[in-house]
Amino acid sequence: MSMSGLDSELEELYRRRQGAFQVMLASVTGSVESARDVVQEAFAQALRDQSGFRGDGSLEAWVWRIAFRIAIGSKGSHELTVDEVPEVAFVHEDRDPTLAAAVRRLPPQRRMAVFLRYFADLSYAEIGNVLGIAEGTVAATLSQSHAQLSAEFSTREVIA
């Protein structure tokens, strides 16, 4: 198998971001251990199928999509679609039950956008890339999520 230019970029991405991948994917798989395995397999698949990266988005967004497909068990080679947005939940809900409950009440796509923003630390453009939606839609989705969370918090707790 020949080495390509993407090898070093993937390795650099892995070294820089594998921790964030694990944290985010644990929200899908339910544990850090299984999330780590997904991350390992996602990067392995990215190394194997480099022709699948068409360069129309960032390399990181492409790896995220592979990782989510593995995490939700989708074997097809098609892109992740809005219909396929995985269910995400906090691994340690007990640390902040109020936030966990409020986030649980968000619709799946809003919840996913919130997790990608605050766990994966992705920009609006990258979130759009991962979910296959426009950046403006991401902004609107997050704005709606914030409004819903704000309403939830104001009725349940007062934060200094």
Next chain:
Amino acid sequence: MSTYNDTLLVARFAALAPEPRPGDWADVLDRVGRPRPRRSRLPALPRRRRLVVVLAAIAAVAVICATALAVRAYFIESGFIGIPPAGATASTPETGRLVLSAYGVARRSRTQMWLYADGRLIWRRESPRGSDLAAGANRRFTGFLEQRLTKRGVAMLRSEVLATGLVGRGLALSLDDQPCWNGIDVRQADRFIGVRWHGSHCLAEPGGVKGTRPATREQARALLRLMERLAYPGSWLPATAWSDRRIRAYVPAEFEVWYGAWPRDLGLSHVLRPLPAPARKLLRAAEPRRWQVRSGPVHGVLVPTSIFTFRLSTDDARSLRLVLSARFDVDWATEDYALAYRVRALGPGGGPVLLEFDPILPHGEPAGVGG
């Protein structure tokens, strides 16, 4: 709406994040059937010796596994700017007895090094012109890196300094083509003796160096040679001087947050006001101290200012970074060397006030990332 803000959400998510496990790129390569990098190529052994080697390897694996069950080590193999990744193994032991420190220029790069009695050699190197810095955080700065010397290695470096005869005489010398501040200190019993040298051009600057005398040609040559040997010990120390030559990032257990400069006599509440509530809470609990200094120059003069410092564990520093990154920009002028945020408040010179993260070294002092 008044009870919600984005910054708070960042902090609350951070508190809910699970700790990631150490990464393993070699495992990714294995899954693809690619060879691991730097795989050792051992010559073929006779069958009986192979059996001995295999048994020894099994024993070694058993010991390593037992150790790994107790402590999962996650070492970072290159420098970084700011806060280490979550889960990174801190340098051990947390504290250390400083034996030698040096700050100066060698091979056109500015190096600072600290040597401890336990053999730890911590160093950083800046190359403003940009160069290939091995294991560096970026092209200009290595970040803080660590290697390990044997007792012999520690003694050799210390002897190298003492043998010049330049330390312990209160020398403050001026040299051409040198930065303003350079120095070497070496421990002798319970005190440090040292030598200072300064760039000749720095003597006339506001707050500049007083009481220096020009270095003789021999003194200049000896100082520059010594700095070169301290900055690049790998080029001359024998193998027996090293217990671990591998370069790893120095991961501190604590950080100092340096927040200034403010016009004189501002109280803690005032300077914390521009920060989000979670940041205020973290900093109030982090041993706040106020320092009165003269900084600048602003319009050619040094102005009185206050600086606040705070001590935080590395985990708290990580939480603080998360909160600040949602509200403030990283300071572009220092981002190659340190993590600093531009807080929207007016400092004495009319610019923003910087809030900077500075790693604490094993002898308990901040490294002084600003140099």
